[in-house]
Amino acid sequence: MVSGELKLARPAHVHAAKPMRHALAAFLSALEVPDVEQVDVITAVGEALANAVEHAYRGSQIPDVSLRARLDADGTLAVDVIDGGRHLPVVQHIDRGFGLRIVRSIAQSIELDADAADGTALRMFFKLSA
Amino acid sequence: MVSGELKLARPAHVHAAKPMRHALAAFLSALEVPDVEQVDVITAVGEALANAVEHAYRGSQIPDVSLRARLDADGTLAVDVIDGGRHLPVVQHIDRGFGLRIVRSIAQSIELDADAADGTALRMFFKLSA
Amino acid sequence: MSDRSTFEVIKLSGELDVARKEELHAALVIGASARAILLDMSEVTYADSTALTEMLRFSTQAERERVPVAIVATSPQLDRIIHYAGLNEVFKIFIDRGEALSYLESAS
Amino acid sequence: MSDRSTFEVIKLSGELDVARKEELHAALVIGASARAILLDMSEVTYADSTALTEMLRFSTQAERERVPVAIVATSPQLDRIIHYAGLNEVFKIFIDRGEALSYLESAS
Ligand SMILES: Nc1ncnc2c1ncn2[C@@H]1O[C@H](COP(=O)(O)OP(=O)(O)O)[C@@H](O)[C@H]1O
Numbered sequence: 298m299v300s301g302e303l304k305l306a307r308p309a310h311v312h313a314a315k316p317m318r319h320a321l322a323a324f325l326s327a328l329e330v331p332d333v334e335q336v337d338v339i340t341a342v343g344e345a346l347a348n349a350v351e352h353a354y355r356g357s358q359i360p361d362v363s364l365r366a367r368l369d370a371d372g373t374l375a376v377d378v379i380d381g382g383r384h385l386p387v388v389q390h391i392d393r394g395f396g397l398r399i400v401r402s403i404a405q406s407i408e409l410d411a412d413a414a415d416g417t418a419l420r421m422f423f424k425l426s427a
Numbered sequence: 428m429v430s431g432e433l434k435l436a437r438p439a440h441v442h443a444a445k446p447m448r449h450a451l452a453a454f455l456s457a458l459e460v461p462d463v464e465q466v467d468v469i470t471a472v473g474e475a476l477a478n479a480v481e482h483a484y485r486g487s488q489i490p491d492v493s494l495r496a497r498l499d500a501d502g503t504l505a506v507d508v509i510d511g512g513r514h515l516p517v518v519q520h521i522d523r524g525f526g527l528r529i530v531r532s533i534a535q536s537i538e539l540d541a542d543a544a545d546g547t548a549l550r551m552f553f554k555l556s557a
Numbered sequence: 558m559s560d561r562s563t564f565e566v567i568k569l570s571g572e573l574d575v576a577r578k579e580e581l582h583a584a585l586v587i588g589a590s591a592r593a594i595l596l597d598m599s600e601v602t603y604a605d606s607t608a609l610t611e612m613l614r615f616s617t618q619a620e621r622e623r624v625p626v627a628i629v630a631t632s633p634q635l636d637r638i639i640h641y642a643g644l645n646e647v648f649k650i651f652i653d654r655g656e657a658l659s660y661l662e663s664a665s
Numbered sequence: 666m667s668d669r670s671t672f673e674v675i676k677l678s679g680e681l682d683v684a685r686k687e688e689l690h691a692a693l694v695i696g697a698s699a700r701a702i703l704l705d706m707s708e709v710t711y712a713d714s715t716a717l718t719e720m721l722r723f724s725t726q727a728e729r730e731r732v733p734v735a736i737v738a739t740s741p742q743l744d745r746i747i748h749y750a751g752l753n754e755v756f757k758i759f760i761d762r763g764e765a766l767s768y769l770e771s772a773s
């Protein structure tokens with residue numbers, strides 16, 4: 298039975314996205330998720346991380362960005378990307394750029410909580426082959 | 428503030444050790460632990476994983492090996508390696524080979540629970556620069 | 558394309574993410590004498606939407622200036638994100654450098 | 666060492682962990698005509714104690730057969746684990762291939 302959990306929190310510098318993606322990829326590899334399935338997950342989560350670190354950088358104080366991933370034995374992967382930045386009005390959140398469009402194309406489903414107490418929270422669900 | 432948690436569980440094949448080490452290394456990198464500090468942690472945890480997968484392989488049914496790592500904001504890293512293999516008598520566990528000797532040289536402290544219900548559990552504590 | 562000296566190559570590599578946005582912005586410029594551009598992304602292993610946005614800006618400007626652009630992309634991630642963004646109809650993507658060059662020959 | 670043809674090089678690379686124990690066991694043999702052995706581990710990026718155990722067996726056998734062994738090791742992990750295992754006094758370790766060869770010249 299293969300399963301696992303990953304939680305990372307660190308200041309949301311633009312340079313945080315890359316090592317966080319790499320940690321997620323290595324986490325998935327350790328859980329025997331084939332590369333071809335990893336690619337899409339990393340692409341979607343990469344967008345969420347890019348938004349988090351890009352947005353956070355606009356303020357003067359740098360909040361944290363956190364990534365939480367959980368792979369269950371049935372192949373369900375849930376990933377949260379949470380940032381502590383002041384979020385932009387919800388109307389602006391939807392489909393302005395490519396980011397969320399890409400996330401929506403890849404993830405089985407998403408939950409965007411722009412009113413999360415601690416900033417913006419994007420939860421993505423992926424169905425892997427298990 | 429940098430902190431994180433990693434949990435991995437998978438069948439204890441000899442090939443499991445390498446991707447689990449890599450996942451731990453990428454986890455530490457994402458939490459900004461410098462390479463020079465990672466090297467020793469990976470060496471110690473690599474010994475624990477090697478023991479877990481080598482021992483598990485002796486039986487006919489392959490149990491799981493699990494790795495749990497937790498880095499707190501103060502730089503304390505706790506890593507558990509737990510295997511579900513039938514453990515060897517405790518007398519044999521101490522200082523027979525290089526493995527535990529290496530782990531003891533590196534870790535701040537260790538707790539070896541050879542009577543854990545689910546096999547052998549080795550907990551290692553490391554003090555990182557944070 | 559008769560004059561090969563006006564044929565430009567822009568080579569990018571590694572992971573083109575949000576941290577490299579400004580570097581990418583600076584790299585993706587159309588030389589004054591360029592008649593055709595080969596954007597060699599064969600060594601790019603990852604791109605996010607900030608990179609796609611820069612690529613789209615570049616491609617749009619090139620079209621306005623009637624400078625054909627051929628993109629060489631080989632990484633599965635790059636290929637897939639371009640599709641997910643719906644940009645595969647906008648960019649001229651080639652797996653093979655030779656084919657990209659043939660396209661530029663015929664288009665410029 | 667006058668006859669260079671009896672001077673053997675064994676080259677290992679990558680991560681020498683528990684999964685490669687048998688491969689390593691098979692690789693670490695002393696050729697019948699070997700008068701000195703260079704164990705080139707310059708491309709080894711990781712070793713665990715199962716690898717050290719094989720190296721120790723090999724080194725002990727070579728000593729018994731009076732065949733000098735020089736080990737080239739450059740990765741920090743390899744260097745450190747050899748120290749933690751207390752084997753730095755047992756193995757002849759060199760960072761530099763040239764120095765390893767000089768040692769073998771003088772020892773054989
Ligand atoms: N983590 C976030 N924090 C604050 N605002 C965000 C966040 N993610 C997205 N947004 C807002 O939603 C918009 C659309 O996001 P997205 O589809 O990723 O496109 P892009 O980031 O390319 O503009 C962003 O421009 C931004 O205004």
Ligand SMILES: Nc1ncnc2c1ncn2[C@@H]1O[C@H](COP(=O)(O)OP(=O)(O)O)[C@@H](O)[C@H]1O
Pocket residue numbers: 474478479482510512513514515519520521522523524525526527528547714
């Ligand atoms: N996870 C484990 N499960 C069962 N037995 C173990 C485990 N770890 C260690 N041991 C026992 O303790 C001994 C000493 O371990 P170690 O110091 O790592 O040396 P080595 O593995 O090189 O023999 C092993 O030989 C084995 O008998």
